[in-house]
Amino acid sequence: MNEAPFWRKLGTAHVLTDRYSTLYIKRVNSRYHLLWRRDNPLQSGFSTLGKYRTLREAQAEGLALMQEPA
Numbered sequence: 001m002n003e004a005p006f007w008r009k010l011g012t013a014h015v016l017t018d019r020y021s022t023l024y025i026k027r028v029n030s031r032y033h034l035l036w037r038r039d040n041p042l043q044s045g046f047s048t049l050g051k052y053r054t055l056r057e058a059q060a061e062g063l064a065l066m067q068e069p070a
Helices: 055-066
Strands: 007-010 013-017 022-028 031-038 045-052
Touching: 007 055, 013 055, 022 055, 031 055, 045 055
Parallel strands: none
Antiparallel strands: 007 013, 013 022, 022 031, 031 045
């Protein structure tokens, strides 16, 4: 049985994790940034996947990205 991923609060960020990847939402100024972390030691850090006006929009996009294709 495969459980759907869910958002959880971790410090000032929201985190969505499945068995393959992890997404983060962080508020920067007045926008919510949907981020993913690069694991490459030569280019470590975060990359922005999108900027959203509301947390709800960012969470919905993150869940859509995590959906496994049917």
